Each structure stands twice: as structure tokens, then as C-alpha cells.
Amino acid sequence: MTVLPLLWMVVVAFQRPRAIINREWTFDFALTNFMEILSPDAVFGAQVINSVVLVIAATAICIGLSAFASYSLSQLSWSPRVVLGVLAAAGVLQVVPPMTLVPGLFVTLQNFSLTGTLGGLIILNVIFNLPFAIIMMKFYFDALPKELRESAYIDGASEFATFWRVMLPLAAPGLAAVAIFIGIQVWNEFLFGLIFTRGGDEAPITVGIATLVQPQEIKWGPMAAVGTITAVPIILLAVVANRQIVSGLTQGAVKS
Amino acid sequence: MSARLGAATRPTAPASSRLRFLRRNAFKYGSILPLAVFVLVFVAFPVGQLIWMSFGDITLRAGNFMWEFAGIDNFIRMSEDPLFANSLRVTAVFTISGVALTVVLGTFLAFAVDRVVRQAQWLQNILLWPAIVTPVVISVVWLLLLSPQIGLINKILTSLGLPTQTWLGEPTGALVSIILVDVWHWTPVVFLFVYTALRGIDSSIVEAASVDGASYGQRVRHILLPLLTPALVGVTAIRVIMSVKAFDEMYLLTFGGPGNATSVITIYLRSVFFESFDYGYGAALSVTVVLLVIVLMVATLGGRALLRRKARG
Structure with missing residues (x-):
């Protein structure tokens, strides 16, 4: 049940257009759809690169900001009120539909001339993945014993060295899980790509797929082909990093 | 440890202890700072903007938003939409x-x-x-x-x-x-x-x-x-x-x-x-x-x- 619908998309992706629209069961294996989307004058290549850049940049910024902040909140004796306040704010941002903040974000990005740029999309993706990153990282750091930091500190290590050489490596498995999860979210992101770009070679791949779905005419073959190519890295990740993804999905729910 | 930090945060002799306070806590505050700035610019400001916009009548003129105070007109209209x-x-x-x-x-x-x-x-x-x-x-x-x-x-x-x-x-x-x-x-x-x-x-x-x-x-x-x-x-x-x-x-x-x-x-x-x-x-x-x-x-x-x-x- 789970696999069959996905498999059908792959089957359609390898069919000639005429076989796709035929009401009979005709199978006509061909690579024409892939040739079409991979041709030099298609924007598809540029969009894949955009998506890859987005994933790397947004995930890195997100992890960078949240690793430092969450460590500080977790280990460096902040007042419980501050910690609770940050977590509550993160919780609210996590549940609010991103669409509602679009007008405010639009004006803000325009102030920095970032609308329609990859930089703008990176920032938007960081904004909406930060809450998850902060909440999860905080819990990972909370699990580390406080005595560890104290003994490193007494041994003469600076706060930064303690964080960088002792605590961060210990939280690395958790950090990896969060990074993988956020990477998937960014790769999958559609709303901001749709709204803040014009859908050409500056858009991410998800928007590229959507441009093939027009009310008047749907380009079935290329649509299935791009869909297949977009899904492949995610499914590979699911196989390789299964445990991290499941922990991201389930723990996020339990703790937030 | 926390007691020691707590002692350091109490400013007794102003100048030197404030310096020590800063040195002790530079990392604590410094590691939060980037996040705080990011949130202020890209979350708090847009949210404020959103609230401000909701009380206005906004028209787009030459790519710029023109805001005119509309009170709660938007909210009244919403209730009848x-x-x-x-x-x-x-x-x-x-x-x-x-x-x-x-x-x-x-x-x-x-x-x-x-x-x-x-x-x-x-x-x-x-x-x-x-x-x-x-x-x-x-x-x-x-x-x-x-x-x-x-x-x-x-x-x-x-x-x-x-x-x-x-x-x-x-x-x-x-x-x-x-x-x-x-x-x-x-x-x-x-x-x-x-x-x-x-x-x-x-x-x-x-x-x-x-x-x-x-x-x-x-x-x-x-x-x-x-x-x-x-x-x-x-x-x-x-x-x-x-x-x-x-x-x-x-x-x-x-x-x-x-x-x-x-x-x-x-x-x-x-x-x-x-x-x-x-x-x-x-x-x-x-x-x-x-x-x-x-x-x-x-x-x-x-x-x-x-x-x-x-x-x-």
C-alpha cells in the first residue's frame, strides 16, 4: 500500500507520453521524459543545484545557531524563566502555519532586497526549522551530565573549549539526527519557493515540479520523472539514516 | 560550580568585577547572541509588521506598500467574509x-x-x-x-x-x-x-x-x-x-x-x-x-x- 503508488510514478516516468494518456494498459519503456528534463535548455538542472545549496546552507546555519544557543540555555545556568520563554516562543513558531507570516516576511525580505534570491529562501527555511533545532538540541544537551563541564572547566579549559572539544562531540549523534531531519524538511519545502520566486532557474526543485502541473495542461511524463528524481535521495536517506529520522519524528512529538 | 558563578555575578567592586563578570559570562551570552539577532530581525520584526499591517489599508504603489490606518475595519470585514x-x-x-x-x-x-x-x-x-x-x-x-x-x-x-x-x-x-x-x-x-x-x-x-x-x-x-x-x-x-x-x-x-x-x-x-x-x-x-x-x-x-x-x- 505504501510502495505501490510511489512505484506507479516511477513506471509512468519511464513511459512515452502517448502510452501515459492511453486508457488501455500499454507500456512503452523509454527515457524520453528524463531526456526532456535533463536537456541543457531545461531549468531543472539549475533547480536541483538550488535545492542542494538550500539544504546545505539552511541546515548549517540552523545547526550553528541552535547548537550554541541550546548549549548555553541548557548548561550555563540561565534562569528557568528565560529558558521557558525561549522554548515557548519556539513552540509557538513551530505550530503557526508559515503561510500566515508571509506578509511580514515579504516586507522584511524586501528591506534587504532578498526577495526572489536564494539567500532569501535560505533565511526563510532557517526561520521555520530553528524551533525544532533549538528544542531538540536543548534536550540532547540536557542529557549530558553537568559534572563533565565543571571538571573540564576546573582542568583549565575555557568555556568555548569545553563546549567545542567536550560537550559538542558528545551531542554529535543528536546533532546528526537533527541535521538530517532539517535537511529533509528544506529539500521538501515548497511554499516559500512558490511565493518568493518566479519559478524559473532561481527556484528550488519542488517549485519546478509544480510548474509542470498547470490547470490547462499537465505534463505527465516529465512531472513523474522530476518527481522520481526528487524522491530518490529522500528514500536513500530513509534506508541509510532510518534510526535518526525515526528519532527525529517521534521524539519531537513527545518532547514538544 | 553554580555557586561560584553566582558569587561572580554579584557586583561588589564595580569596575574589576564587571570585567570579571563579562569574562566569565562572555560565552554564555555570546553563544545566544547570534540567535537573538536573527530572531529579532527575521521573526520579531516580521510579526510586528504583520500586526501593524492588519490594522491598515494597504495598497501597492510602484512596488511600495502604502499604509493607511484602517482601525479594526479588516477584522470587521473578516467576521462577514x-x-x-x-x-x-x-x-x-x-x-x-x-x-x-x-x-x-x-x-x-x-x-x-x-x-x-x-x-x-x-x-x-x-x-x-x-x-x-x-x-x-x-x-x-x-x-x-x-x-x-x-x-x-x-x-x-x-x-x-x-x-x-x-x-x-x-x-x-x-x-x-x-x-x-x-x-x-x-x-x-x-x-x-x-x-x-x-x-x-x-x-x-x-x-x-x-x-x-x-x-x-x-x-x-x-x-x-x-x-x-x-x-x-x-x-x-x-x-x-x-x-x-x-x-x-x-x-x-x-x-x-x-x-x-x-x-x-x-x-x-x-x-x-x-x-x-x-x-x-x-x-x-x-x-x-x-x-x-x-x-x-x-x-x-x-x-x-x-x-x-x-x-x-
Whole structure:
């Protein structure tokens, strides 16, 4: 049940257009759809690169900001009120539909001339993945014993060295899980790509797929082909990093 | 350690101790600073902007927003807007039926699998796919199944000699379709979630009950389900949040139509912003939706706390 619908998309992706629209069961294996989307004058290549850049940049910024902040909140004796306040704010941002903040974000990005740029999309993706990153990282750091930091500190290590050489490596498995999860979210992101770009070679791949779905005419073959190519890295990740993804999905729910 | 830090934070001899305070705490504050700046610029400012816009009449002139004070006009207009009421209704129907179906089905499957299968690593792997595959691709997958012209479902129906379906073109059919896609999309995750919780239950409790002569049904009702309550509440909350946020699937599968039959809140907001270019009114709608979501969240958290207190006795 789970696999069959996905498999059908792959089957359609390898069919000639005429076989796709035929009401009979005709199978006509061909690579024409892939040739079409991979041709030099298609924007598809540029969009894949955009998506890859987005994933790397947004995930890195997100992890960078949240690793430092969450460590500080977790280990460096902040007042419980501050910690609770940050977590509550993160919780609210996590549940609010991103669409509602679009007008405010639009004006803000325009102030920095970032609308329609990859930089703008990176920032938007960081904004909406930060809450998850902060909440999860905080819990990972909370699990580390406080005595560890104290003994490193007494041994003469600076706060930064303690964080960088002792605590961060210990939280690395958790950090990896969060990074993988956020990477998937960014790769999958559609709303901001749709709204803040014009859908050409500056858009991410998800928007590229959507441009093939027009009310008047749907380009079935290329649509299935791009869909297949977009899904492949995610499914590979699911196989390789299964445990991290499941922990991201389930723990996020339990703790937030 | 904390005592030592605490002593250092008390400024006794102003100049030198303030310096020491800074040196001691430079990392503590410094590591929060980037986040604070980012949030201030890219979250707090946009939110403030949004609230400000919601009290204005906004027109776009030469690429610039012109703001004119409108008081609560936008909010009054909202209360009389049938399309907004419709979008709330559609979101409610979509959320309630989607969440109920996925949670019940996922829980049922978890119990079934738990009885039959012991180790199911490969199953866990495959069940993860719908949850993490790009939602846009999920929409593509379902377009290829549901499309009246080329969809697989109609191919199968024709082969069986049955009449073909045009669900995506009918108001009720379209709504049922997006709920169906939602169920396919998220039941596996609910399953994984409940299954994990189920495996985490101490088997000696269940065994003790069966020794005492409790039937499987009684064990489920009186032992397993109560123990699973926190997990079920958690997964339900997550599913509600997802449903209220949902946008991609409707945008690609039905575009809110036919008519406004599948126009959930996010779809309606998009049309106000980018088809009517009615930013002031759209902002007022946004503010209202955000407040609704926060109320819902506080109510859920409050309910959960109450549940916990009750569980403790």
C-alpha cells in the first residue's frame, strides 16, 4: 500500500507520453521524459543545484545557531524563566502555519532586497526549522551530565573549549539526527519557493515540479520523472539514516 | 560550580568585577547572541509588521506598500467574509477527519502488527517513506492515481468494467480525496509512533494481567490503552498541527477547488495575498489564525497537564 503508488510514478516516468494518456494498459519503456528534463535548455538542472545549496546552507546555519544557543540555555545556568520563554516562543513558531507570516516576511525580505534570491529562501527555511533545532538540541544537551563541564572547566579549559572539544562531540549523534531531519524538511519545502520566486532557474526543485502541473495542461511524463528524481535521495536517506529520522519524528512529538 | 558563578555575578567592586563578570559570562551570552539577532530581525520584526499591517489599508504603489490606518475595519470585514468562514469549516473537516482516521488506523495497525510480527526493521523502513518523501511528490503520485484522464484508479476501474471516477472534479469527491491522501501520507507515522510506544511497555505488566485471566480485549482496554495515552495525545497534537499547516497537497491536487470545496485556510490566505493583493485584510486574517492556533495549543497543553494530574491521582 505504501510502495505501490510511489512505484506507479516511477513506471509512468519511464513511459512515452502517448502510452501515459492511453486508457488501455500499454507500456512503452523509454527515457524520453528524463531526456526532456535533463536537456541543457531545461531549468531543472539549475533547480536541483538550488535545492542542494538550500539544504546545505539552511541546515548549517540552523545547526550553528541552535547548537550554541541550546548549549548555553541548557548548561550555563540561565534562569528557568528565560529558558521557558525561549522554548515557548519556539513552540509557538513551530505550530503557526508559515503561510500566515508571509506578509511580514515579504516586507522584511524586501528591506534587504532578498526577495526572489536564494539567500532569501535560505533565511526563510532557517526561520521555520530553528524551533525544532533549538528544542531538540536543548534536550540532547540536557542529557549530558553537568559534572563533565565543571571538571573540564576546573582542568583549565575555557568555556568555548569545553563546549567545542567536550560537550559538542558528545551531542554529535543528536546533532546528526537533527541535521538530517532539517535537511529533509528544506529539500521538501515548497511554499516559500512558490511565493518568493518566479519559478524559473532561481527556484528550488519542488517549485519546478509544480510548474509542470498547470490547470490547462499537465505534463505527465516529465512531472513523474522530476518527481522520481526528487524522491530518490529522500528514500536513500530513509534506508541509510532510518534510526535518526525515526528519532527525529517521534521524539519531537513527545518532547514538544 | 553554580555557586561560584553566582558569587561572580554579584557586583561588589564595580569596575574589576564587571570585567570579571563579562569574562566569565562572555560565552554564555555570546553563544545566544547570534540567535537573538536573527530572531529579532527575521521573526520579531516580521510579526510586528504583520500586526501593524492588519490594522491598515494597504495598497501597492510602484512596488511600495502604502499604509493607511484602517482601525479594526479588516477584522470587521473578516467576521462577514463567507469565504473565510468556509475556509475555517473546510480546515476543520479536513483536520478532524484526517487526524481521527490516521490515529485510529495507525493505532489499530500497531496493535495488529505487535501481535504478529516480532522484528520489523524493513517494515519500519518502508513505512517511513510517505512521511518524508517531498509533499509535492506525494501530490504528483496521487495525481497519477486520481486523475480522471490518465489515473491508475480509472484504468483499473475500466478494466473491471466499472464506471470511472471524477472525484477531483466534484466538491465532495475532492475533499474526500485530499483526506484520503492525508490518511495514506500519515497513517504510517502514527503507526510507527504507537508501535514504538507499545514495544516500550513493560511486558511483565501485561503478563501479570493475562495470568489473572484478562482477555486480550480487556488487556488492551484496561492496561495498554491507558499506558499509551501520552503517546496518543502527543501524536494527535502533532497531526493537528500538520493538518492546519497543510498547503502543498491542496495546492497541487485541487487548487482549493472545485469552487472552494477544498479551500483550507492556507489556500485561502494565499489567494487573498497573491490574487486579490489585499495585504491589510490578509494580515488581519493571519493574525486571527495565529491567535486561534495559539489558543488551541494552550488548550491542548492545559488538557495534557490536567490529564497527567488525574493520572497521578
